[in-house]
Amino acid sequence: MKKNLVAVGTLLAVGMGLSTPSMGADPLKIGVLATLEGTYTALGEDGVRGLKTALAEIDNKIGGREVELVIGPTDASPDSAVRAARKIVEQDGVDIVIGPLSGSEGIAIRDYSKTQPDVTFLNGISGAQETTYVEPSENFFRFNMDGAQWSAGLGDYIYNEKGYRSIATIGEDYSFVYTQVFGLVTEFCAAGGEVTERLWVPLGTKDFGSIIAALPDDVDAIYLGLGGGDAVNFLNQYQQAGGDAQLIGGTIMVDGTVLNSKGSAKDALIGTPAAGPQADTWDDPKWQAYVKSYQDTFPPEERFPSPSLLATGYYNATHAVSQCMDKIGGDLSDGHAGLRSCLSSLELDAPNGKITLDENRQAIGTNFVSEVVELDDGTLATKLVSMKEGVNQTLGISAEAFAEIGLPSRESPECKASY
Numbered sequence: 001m002k003k004n005l006v007a008v009g010t011l012l013a014v015g016m017g018l019s020t021p022s023m024g025a026d027p028l029k030i031g032v033l034a035t036l037e038g039t040y041t042a043l044g045e046d047g048v049r050g051l052k053t054a055l056a057e058i059d060n061k062i063g064g065r066e067v068e069l070v071i072g073p074t075d076a077s078p079d080s081a082v083r084a085a086r087k088i089v090e091q092d093g094v095d096i097v098i099g100p101l102s103g104s105e106g107i108a109i110r111d112y113s114k115t116q117p118d119v120t121f122l123n124g125i126s127g128a129q130e131t132t133y134v135e136p137s138e139n140f141f142r143f144n145m146d147g148a149q150w151s152a153g154l155g156d157y158i159y160n161e162k163g164y165r166s167i168a169t170i171g172e173d174y175s176f177v178y179t180q181v182f183g184l185v186t187e188f189c190a191a192g193g194e195v196t197e198r199l200w201v202p203l204g205t206k207d208f209g210s211i212i213a214a215l216p217d218d219v220d221a222i223y224l225g226l227g228g229g230d231a232v233n234f235l236n237q238y239q240q241a242g243g244d245a246q247l248i249g250g251t252i253m254v255d256g257t258v259l260n261s262k263g264s265a266k267d268a269l270i271g272t273p274a275a276g277p278q279a280d281t282w283d284d285p286k287w288q289a290y291v292k293s294y295q296d297t298f299p300p301e302e303r304f305p306s307p308s309l310l311a312t313g314y315y316n317a318t319h320a321v322s323q324c325m326d327k328i329g330g331d332l333s334d335g336h337a338g339l340r341s342c343l344s345s346l347e348l349d350a351p352n353g354k355i356t357l358d359e360n361r362q363a364i365g366t367n368f369v370s371e372v373v374e375l376d377d378g379t380l381a382t383k384l385v386s387m388k389e390g391v392n393q394t395l396g397i398s399a400e401a402f403a404e405i406g407l408p409s410r411e412s413p414e415c416k417a418s419y
Contacts, residue, residue, distance in 0.1 A: 025330070027068035030321070031088035033099025033109065033124060034314075038075035039204045039229040040102060042257045043310045046303075047101050047124055050311025053290075053297045054318035062322045063330025070094050074101070076203060078108035085112050089119055095332060097121045098317050101310060103128035103147065103176025113140045120336045122321060122343075125313025127251075128175035129182065129408050132362035133393055139336070141343050141361045143320050143350075144313045145277060145391060147176050148183030148408070150251045152367040152395060153388040154275035155187025158248055162273060164220040166194045167248065170211060170234075171225025173200035178408035180225050180250050186395060186405070189415040200410055205230055208237045220246060227252030235265035249274030254372050256280065256308040259380040266380060269372045273385070277313075278352045279368040280306045280381035290315070290351035305379055316350045323348070353389065364392045 032051060035044035048071070060067050070092045072084030081100045088094050097119060100109050106126030113121040114137050123131070123142035127150065132142050158164045167188070171177035185195055197216055201208065212234075215222060222245045226234050231253050247269065252258070254274040259266055278287075294307040294315075307315070324342035331338050348355040353366030366389045370382035394402035397419055405419050406412045413419070 025065045028062050028065040028096070028325070028330070029068045029070060029092065029094040031070045031072055031085070031092065031094035031097040031099070033072045033074055033081055033084055033088075033097065033101070033105070035076045035101045036071070036073035037080070040076045040227065041229075043228055043252070043255075043308070044074070044101055046257060046308045047310040047314040049294070049298060049303055050307055050313065050315035051098060051318045053294045053307070053311065054315045054322070056297045057293055058322050063325030063328070065330055072099070074105060076102040076105060078104045081105035081108050082112050085109055089116055095119065096321060098314060098321070099124035100126050102126055103131075103179065104174050106131040107175060110137045110140050113137045118335055120339055120343075122317040123313075124317060125310050126176065127179060129179040129393070130175065132360045134407070136360040136362070139340065141320070141357065143316050143348060143355050143357070143363050145363045145365050145367065146393060147179030147251065148186075148395060149363075149365070149391045149393060150276045150367060151180055151183025151187065152275065152391045153187075153369040153386060154248070154273065155184050155189075155193065156191055157275075157369050157385065158221065158273055159188055159191040159193045162221070164193065164246070164248075166196055166219045167221050167223055168197040168199065168216050168219045169195065169223040169225060170199040170201065170215070171223075171250065172203045172227070172230060173410070174203055175408070177225040177250065178410065181223070182408035182413055183395060184223060185413055185415055186397075186419055190418060192417065193415075195415045198410065201230070203230065206233060208234045209241075212238055212241050212243065215243070215245070217245070221248050222246070223248040223250065224253045225250035227255065228257060231258045232261045232263070232265070235268055236263065239265045239268055243268075247272045249372065251276035251309065254370070254382055255310070256304040256306055256381075257310065259372065259382075260304045270374055270380065272372045273369070274372070274382065275367055275369045276382075277309055277365065277367065278382075279370040279384035281373070281375075281383045282368070286349075287351045306381065312352055316348060316352075316355065319350070320346060320348050353387075358392060360393070362393050364390060367391045
């Protein structure tokens with residue numbers, strides 16, 4: 001009798017156009033792309049922790065189905081990202097992909113996603129502008145802002161509050177850092193500042209001696225667009241060389257992955273202004289609840305004191321999938337049409353502020369200007385200075401004027417008073 005009632009209920013649901021998760025449904029296979037090799041390994045590890053924190057909060061079920069994770073390790077290179085994606089999609093048969101982490105990986109996965117129309121891709125945390133701004137993919141969604149958006153508010157702050165009038169930049173020579181510098185230059189130069197020199201180093205640089213020697217000493221501050229092992233190596237060598245310039249931090253330069261690294265070289269970052277999608281010490285209740293959830297999910301020796309921005313990006317993407325899959329009853333029929341429609345219109349009440357997507361499925365969100373501080377327990381963290389809400393991909397510049405600036409590169413944008 002019970003079986004008959006279940007069957008009748010299911011038929012009624014289908015007849016009424018409702019979707020219900022099937023009893024004993026197969027697991028939902030989610031593929032995860034993360035930098036678990038190379039200079040950004042610590043970043044990738046925390047990205048995965050963020051995703052697992054989200055899954056712990058929902059008892060590892062999405063759309064009424066148990067989640068089966070398939071991890072695809074990458075090394076921050078586009079080729080490694082595509083190789084990993086092909087394996088988890090074409091061999092392991094995942095339904096959804098969350099990732100990647102690094103900027104140029106994101107561009108490559110956007111292109112790969114176009115060849116896999118039956119799979120839905122959500123960016124992990126990669127932040128190159130081109131990923132969604134140039135030839136966006138209909139099945140690729142990014143619930144994090146790009147690197148230029150993560151610079152919003154910083155140029156104004158260092159010019160008007162710190163009093164910096166001229167700066168030089170050093171950064172890793174690839175798309176994400178081009179995008180970061182793009183955002184900084186447009187705002188700082190529009191405020192009246194001057195960028196005198198832009199220095200670039202290969203990702204994974206071990207010896208920064210020649211770059212440190214080339215740093216100009218006639219500027220007010222130096223912007224550091226480095227992350228992971230590169231950031232730590234630079235700080236150690238800069239300290240040994242007696243460097244004492246005022247510093248400005250790129251988003252991943254002052255992230256927890258660097259601030260919690262071993263050694264004292266990171267202490268040079270105390271007082272450094274920076275900007276990005278979160279501030280560690282923000283007292284917002286939703287942010288604090290997220291931090292506690294992250295801390296409760298992993299023992300202290302297996303995590304950072306507070307989630308890095310990498311963890312936050314993967315956490316938010318996972319919750320976006322979860323909320324939409326629950327809303328549509330886990331129904332992935334018709335080429336994931338229901339899931340993609342929901343993701344496109346979702347307003348994600350994330351711990352780092354509300355996030356919506358634009359017509360290119362790119363995040364519009366809140367950016368945080370912060371400074372690095374030493375906490376009472378001796379650890380370093382970012383302290384909120386100000387917030388900028390509703391930051392879109394054109395940085396508040398009209399679409400036409402923004403397009404005329406050109407795409408981020410080693411020399412673009414020009415340092416101009418207006419755009």
